[in-house]
Structure formats: C-alpha cells, structure tokens
Amino acid sequence: MKTYKYENKIEKLGTLYLVPTPIGNLLDITQRALIVLKTVDIIAAEDTRHTKILLKKFKIKNNLISFHKFNEKLRTKKIIEYLKNKKNVALVSNAGTPIINDPGFYLISQCIDLYKKINIVPLPGPCAAITALIASGCSTKKFCYEGFIPSKKNTRIKLFNSLKKERRTIIFYESSIRLINSLIDIKNILGKDRYIVISKELTKKWEYIHRGFIEDVISWIQEDHMRSKGEIVLIIKEKNKKYIKKEKNKKIFKTFKILKKILTEKEASKIAVKIHKTKKNYFYKYLFKKNNM
The missing domain is CATH 3.40.1010.10 (Tetrapyrrole methylase, N-terminal domain)
Known part of the structure; x- marks a missing residue:
C-alpha cells in the first residue's frame, strides 16, 4: 500500500x-x-x-x-x-x-x-504588583489586582463599596497626589482596622515598604508629605477568619443595641443572633467582653 x-x-x-x-x-x-x-x-x-x-x-x-x-x-x-x-x-x-x-x-x-x-x-x-505582594506579609494564595484607583471620588467610593465582601488580598496602584484621599475613603468604607501595606519606588535606591493599620499609616504619611511621593503599590490585607468573626459580631451588636431599646437583653440577643444566622455562644462571649470593658 x-x-x-x-x-x-x-x-x-x-x-x-x-x-x-x-x-x-x-x-x-x-x-x-x-x-x-x-x-x-x-x-x-x-x-x-x-x-x-x-x-x-x-x-x-x-x-x-x-x-x-x-x-x-x-x-x-x-x-x-x-x-x-x-x-x-x-x-x-x-x-x-x-x-x-x-x-x-x-x-x-x-x-x-x-x-x-x-x-x-x-x-x-x-511586575510592581507581584514584587510588592511577595514582600507584603499578606496572603499570596488568593489575591485580586484592581489596577489604578479611580481619580474621581464617586467612582472610587463605588469601587471600594464593591470590595466590602472581598476576602482575598487586594492590590492597587495609586498616584502620590491621591494617596491620602484614597486611604481615607478605604478607612471609611472598609474599616479603620484594615491592615495595609504601602510599597513605594520599588527596586530604586529610595524604595520603602511600610506596613500597619490604615489609621496609623495615614498619620505616618501626614507627618511627612515626602512619604507619599513616587510610584506606589497599595495592598489591603486579606480578611482572615478572626477578622470576619469580629466584623460579624459588630453587626450583631449593632442590631442587639437597637432591639434592647424595646426588649430585654436576653430577648434582644436571641433575636439578633437569629437575624445574623450565627451561633449564640460566639455572640454571648463577645457581649460579655463588651459589658466588662
């Protein structure tokens, strides 16, 4: 053949x-x-x-x-x-x-x-985003890259609101002239207890990486405006289980305080945990700590 x-x-x-x-x-x-x-x-x-x-x-x-x-x-x-x-x-x-x-x-x-x-x-x-991420101390298993933070305030706020439930590490690029405004918006929308990392001028002689809770980082930058100059990568630490639990307890406590105005403490706490679908003992421990502060 x-x-x-x-x-x-x-x-x-x-x-x-x-x-x-x-x-x-x-x-x-x-x-x-x-x-x-x-x-x-x-x-x-x-x-x-x-x-x-x-x-x-x-x-x-x-x-x-x-x-x-x-x-x-x-x-x-x-x-x-x-x-x-x-x-x-x-x-x-x-x-x-x-x-x-x-x-x-x-x-x-x-x-x-x-x-x-x-x-x-x-x-x-x-790649600046990856270079900053690996030195950040934030989780590298799961992360999202959001590019440059929008320059317009309304668009910026809309973006941050969309990231409220994001559990992964979040990476942004930001310009020096808008950094403080963006950090203030992040603090107001995502919470003052979010941990962030600022990486500036990576691989250059004057590079630095600054880590801390957002309120402390804002104060640190405001002390010296030169700290915000240059090319910046901004990283928001992932929400770990401890943070998520703390955040949920705060929401339950807010509901509890409203209900307590018209109900007994026991009734208010029962309804609050039911609304937020959580275990009673978690909230009772949180409530006990609050009452003993």
Whole structure:
C-alpha cells in the first residue's frame, strides 16, 4: 500500500514578543529580554525616549516606534503589517510587564482573533504588583489586582463599596497626589482596622515598604508629605477568619443595641443572633467582653 507524506504548508508569520523591562533598577532585566531587544526587527515602545535610556545602557541599537494609548489602534494596524511580512516585533512599556495597565491589549486581541498564525511569546520579568505582594506579609494564595484607583471620588467610593465582601488580598496602584484621599475613603468604607501595606519606588535606591493599620499609616504619611511621593503599590490585607468573626459580631451588636431599646437583653440577643444566622455562644462571649470593658 502506498503511503503519502504530507507536509505542513501553513506559512508562519512574524513573532510578537511581550518583553518586561525593569521597574526601577536597570540590572533587573533578563538576558533573554536583552537578546530579544537586540534581534527583533522593531521595538514598539510606550515612550521611545524612556526606552532609549534602557537600550543605551546595554548598547542596543534597534528600530523604535511609539505605541501608547493615544495611537494604539493606529499602530496596531502597522504592527500587524510588520508581522504579516514575517518581521519580529518586541512590545515594551515604560516599566514592568507590558499590558498590565499599559497599552497592548487591543494589539494582542487583534493578533489572536484575526491572524492565528502570528506567534505571541510572553517573556517573564518584573511586575510592581507581584514584587510588592511577595514582600507584603499578606496572603499570596488568593489575591485580586484592581489596577489604578479611580481619580474621581464617586467612582472610587463605588469601587471600594464593591470590595466590602472581598476576602482575598487586594492590590492597587495609586498616584502620590491621591494617596491620602484614597486611604481615607478605604478607612471609611472598609474599616479603620484594615491592615495595609504601602510599597513605594520599588527596586530604586529610595524604595520603602511600610506596613500597619490604615489609621496609623495615614498619620505616618501626614507627618511627612515626602512619604507619599513616587510610584506606589497599595495592598489591603486579606480578611482572615478572626477578622470576619469580629466584623460579624459588630453587626450583631449593632442590631442587639437597637432591639434592647424595646426588649430585654436576653430577648434582644436571641433575636439578633437569629437575624445574623450565627451561633449564640460566639455572640454571648463577645457581649460579655463588651459589658466588662
């Protein structure tokens, strides 16, 4: 029986490399990232002036084009043309892993949806959110990343209200000019006993990581306005079982105080625990402590 050997005649297009760059210390760039930046045909940079500093440091000469939020759709067409012509392109942001709060999502989605033969290669590397998280002391098993805190107060308050029941570690980026206002809103909405971590200017000479309860952190920053200057990652500690129980007891106690105005203490406590669906002995212990303070 005659057999036939079929060859894969699908012609591959160019490769789009997603290249993380240092978030501060230029020595954090990987050897692989340097090789890619040297060998690709074009580097698409969020700010070409910023990227030139990095390339100059490592003596790399290559073709640069701008790729930022104002020209993303227009540049996407141009980059796809390069890739269709078998040219390789590296996408970089100003700092860290591209597309995390940086332009590039539209380009990726177009490459995936329209041209499945374009190879997309992500490189591992620096990311401010993850760098801050691993040094925070907060749980890394489950966390959510919320990006930049909204600049408008109403939108910010709406966001914080939506996170009231969030049990995971929460990561934000924030600007220095809005930090105090955001912290005050977090305190008012999520509670003054929330534990937070402020990471500023990570990997740079003047980096610091400050941990504490939100009221204490606000006071600490207000003592010296320079403490809020720079690039900031804000982390809110996860709600552990102890915190959740304490929070629930507070709600039951609030209900209990209202009922106590018209009922006996025993009747009020019975109804309060029933409303909040909790065990009586947990609340009675809490009530005993309150009455003995």
